[in-house]
Amino acid sequence: MFHKEGYKIMTITAIILIAINIVSYSLINIYWVRFAVLAASVVLFILILQFFRNPKRSTTQNNKHIIAPVDGKVVAIEEVYEKEYFKDNRIQISIFMSPINVHVTRHPIGGKVKFSKYHPGKFLVAWHPKSSEENERTTVVVENDSAGEIMYRQIAGAMAKRIVNYADVGTEVIQGSDSGFIKFGSRVDVFVPVGTQVNVEINQKVKGGISVIANIPS
Numbered sequence: 001m002f003h004k005e006g007y008k009i010m011t012i013t014a015i016i017l018i019a020i021n022i023v024s025y026s027l028i029n030i031y032w033v034r035f036a037v038l039a040a041s042v043v044l045f046i047l048i049l050q051f052f053r054n055p056k057r058s059t060t061q062n063n064k065h066i067i068a069p070v071d072g073k074v075v076a077i078e079e080v081y082e083k084e085y086f087k088d089n090r091i092q093i094s095i096f097m098s099p100i101n102v103h104v105t106r107h108p109i110g111g112k113v114k115f116s117k118y119h120p121g122k123f124l125v126a127w128h129p130k131s132s133e134e135n136e137r138t139t140v141v142v143e144n145d146s147a148g149e150i151m152y153r154q155i156a157g158a159m160a161k162r163i164v165n166y167a168d169v170g171t172e173v174i175q176g177s178d179s180g181f182i183k184f185g186s187r188v189d190v191f192v193p194v195g196t197q198v199n200v201e202i203n204q205k206v207k208g209g210i211s212v213i214a215n216i217p218s
Contacts, residue, residue: 001054001055002049002052002053002054005052005164005181005183009048009052009183010045010048010049010052013044013048014045017041017044017045020037020041021034021037021038021041024037024038047099050100051099051100051103052103053102054102054104054178055102057106057176057207057209057210058209058210059106059175059176059177059209059210061110061174061175061176062175063109063110063111063144063145063146063147063175063216064146064147064215064216064218065109065175065212065216066108066109066147066150066190066192066196066212066213066214066215066216067106067108067109067175067176067208067209067210067211067212067213068106068206068207068208068209068210068211068212068213069095069105069106069107069108069152069179069188069190069208070095070097070101070102070103070104070105070106070188070206070208071097071101071102071103071205071206071207071208072095072096072097072098072101072187072188072205072206073095073096073098073203073204073205073206074093074094074095074096074200074201074203074204074205074206074213075094075095075187075202075203076092076093076094076189076202077091077092077093077094077198077200077201077202078091078092079091079092079194080092080191082151082191084117084139085115085139085141085151086149086151086191089194090151090191090192090193090194091191091192091193091194091196091198091214092189092190092191093189093190093191093192093198093200093213093214094187094188094190095187095188095189095190095206096187097182097186097187097188102208103182103183103186104178104180104181104208105152105154105165105178105179105180105181105182105188105208106176106177106178106179106208106209107142107173107175107176107177107179108142108150108152108175108190108213109142109144109147109150109175110142110144110172110173110174110175111142111143111144111145111147111172111173112142112143112144112170112171112172112173113140113141113142113167113168113169113170113171113173114141114142114143114149114169115139115141115151115169116138116139116140116141116165116167116168116169117138117139118137118138118163118165119136119137119139120136135156136155136156136163137153137154137155137156138153138154138163138165138180139151139152140152140153140154140165140167140179142167142173146216147216148216150190150191150192151190151191152179152188152189152190152191153188153189153190153191154180154182154186154188155182155186155187155188155189156182156186162182162183163180163181163182163183164180164181164182164183165179165180166178166179166180167179167180176209190213190214192214192216193216196214196215196216196217197214197215197216197217198213198214199212199213199214199215200213200214
């Protein structure tokens with residue numbers, strides 16, 4: 001199963017690669033060169049397919065659980081001052097996605113979308129300390145009665161050139177459902193209240209829609 005954001009790119013890539021191979025077989029008489037072009041085309045197309053894959057995930061619904069919004073590796077867990085929306089201290093949990101990770105973004109909690117804003121910006125490498133505030137990014141806040149307001153921020157990296165965000169203010173969303181996509185590399189930061197029990201560690205790998213990265217205290 002592939003994400004809808006990939007259909008156009010996959011189709012265009014397939015057409016271009018087919019055209020290249022037709023030209024190669026028409027103009028190049030050296031067998032190993034033609035084979036090399038074909039092999040490189042197949043490998044490239046497989047990489048594009050795996051990037052846009054969208055595996056089904058069964059999320060266990062729990063309003064006090066904060067689940068990982070994306071697949072990847074935890075690269076930061078720290079208390080920071082969040083100045084865009086909360087304007088107070090929050091625990092920031094940052095998850096870095098390599099090009100081989102699934103890049104679907106999922107809602108970390110269910111509830112009502114309270115805030116959703118796109119920011120144009122730079123394309124620093126996703127693990128850069130300033131990328132959360134200076135890179136192209138989208139900030140979303142979802143609220144429910146148990147967890148309160150939870151923020152997540154999609155951040156474009158050096159390779160990412162487009163952030164897709166489906167979260168519209170005022171809509172009700174389901175925990176673990178599709179909230180967007182970041183094309184070709186990126187990071188997602190999740191901001192939870194200070195005092196929240198964090199269940200992950202630095203360098204731990206997590207799965208979007210499955211891994212519980214934090215619990216809201218009772």
